[in-house]
Amino acid sequence: MNFYEQLRDMRKLKGFTIRELADRSGVSAAYISQLENGNRGVPSPDVLMKLSEGLNTPYSELMGIAGYLEKQVIEPNEPYAKPRVNLRRFLRENDLVFDGIELSEQDKEWIERMLTALFWKDKRKEYSSENNQG
Incomplete structure (x- = not known):
């Protein structure tokens, strides 16, 4: 094909x-x-x-x-390791588009704040449950 x-x-x-x-x-x-x-x-x-x-x-x-990259052959027993990306740095250092709309610096800052709040809330729950056991 x-x-x-x-x-x-x-x-x-x-x-x-x-x-x-x-x-x-x-x-x-x-x-x-x-x-x-x-x-x-x-x-x-x-x-x-x-x-x-x-x-x-x-x-x-x-x-x-399209033929620009060679397909990588992964051995069956070799685990595929995805590269780790620092999302905060990625947001700050790249021009981003979402559904064809270019994100402004303010948009990217808002996304960063939302992610921070989301993960802070989850970390706080995790910390609270660990300290209440015992």
């Missing part, structure tokens, strides 16, 4: 029309249609990034399907 067929299958699997994917990704519907019909070459990594966001699919997966 080639890149174009896989892109179409991924879009359909997610339940998106071409127009919905265009709205979510910022890539024109005409271009997506041409891609899926094989009338365009493999898109650039920048376009693949937008499509990955629109499809809510890992960027590395689309890069692999």
Whole structure:
């Protein structure tokens, strides 16, 4: 199965029309249609990034399907180790987009505060239950 067929299958699997994917990704519907019909070459990594966001699919997966990355072979007994990402640093140091909307610095600060409050509350419950046992 080639890149174009896989892109179409991924879009359909997610339940998106071409127009919905265009709205979510910022890539024109005409271009997506041409891609899926094989009338365009493999898109650039920048376009693949937008499509990955629109499809809510890992960027590395689309890069692999498009032939930019070699597929990693994982031995059956070898555990797959995902890289650990410091979410606070990630929020602060990257330009972020959510459903096609670019997040401002204020948006990112709000998200950071919400996550801090969420995890602080959970840590406080955990600490409280540990100290009440005994």
